[in-house]
Amino acid sequence: MTDWLIAIDDTDDIGTKGTGEIASEIGELLQAADSAGRVSFVTRHQLYVHESIPYTSHNSAMCFSYSGSLSLAQIRQMAIAHLQQECAPAADPGLAVVDLALLTDRAALQQFGVQAKQQVLTKAQAYQLAEQLHVSLSEHGGTGQGVIGALAGLGLRLGGNDGRVKGQFQLGQADAEPQAYSVAEVLQQTGLDGVLTDQGEWLADDATLWLAGKVKAVFTQGRFALLVSAGASGWQNASKQQLKDY
Incomplete structure (x- = not known):
């Protein structure tokens, strides 16, 4: 190939x-x-x-x-x-x-x-x-x-x-209310390579994410990654402003 x-x-x-x-x-x-x-x-x-x-x-x-x-x-x-x-x-x-x-x-x-x-x-x-x-x-x-x-x-x-990454991922999350997912669940449903925090840390498969609205991914360190940041309830999908860095 x-x-x-x-x-x-x-x-x-x-x-x-x-x-x-x-x-x-x-x-x-x-x-x-x-x-x-x-x-x-x-x-x-x-x-x-x-x-x-x-x-x-x-x-x-x-x-x-x-x-x-x-x-x-x-x-x-x-x-x-x-x-x-x-x-x-x-x-x-x-x-x-x-x-x-x-x-x-x-x-x-x-x-x-x-x-x-x-x-x-x-x-x-x-x-x-x-x-x-x-x-x-x-x-x-x-x-x-x-x-x-x-x-x-x-x-x-x-x-x-x-x-x-073009487009967004549909995980069944509501637009307004965040829903909990493990990293492993997200990777299985999306085909992404990992979940990365805005501080540069790759999260373990059992880490919990709270996702709402548009779930988008980036290409970084040669991997397709869901970008997350710390929120009131835990790790949440990155904001539009944070995604602009990519």
Whole structure:
């Protein structure tokens, strides 16, 4: 099996299907084509917000991993066809795909991702780095500006300490009243790797969590984690403000 990272950016417009949903659908197509393969959660990576950078609402890239037997050509064929079908007419979509075994300089790719959170980068910089690192990078409409975010999404996901998991987890909790769950129950129901406190502590399986409202996860220390903080009744799911750090 080959381990791949796949990222897309700038596929949507106001009122259209979001980039995260399109990324999830590409993952589902890959899984359907390779039932023995494994597709991960999709992570959302916040990029630099600047007046010279066009974006729909938040300027974020989406990334997921795929491990399986499909070739680069097959992955690209399915991803590109779906982008062409689902992207908004006004979008500037970019697609980045990398075989992790062939990636020549992980640090350089990670650094590009960090830079994309802090400054304005160019398509020329993205293409130059992609060529150096043997990353497949391509644009599929509009200005193609999304190649910058797509490449940055690979780097940020590769760094292991950036990104929120797309969507939220439904555990049966009420919106207003917190309900008690053990860490083990949460991991079994969600497929996450662990529960992490905002102080950096991984909780034991028998620890009790009090969850209410939107239950969201982050990607940190190379793991998919439910982020929690100390509340009046015990460990509770992190606030929207705490999640913004990712």
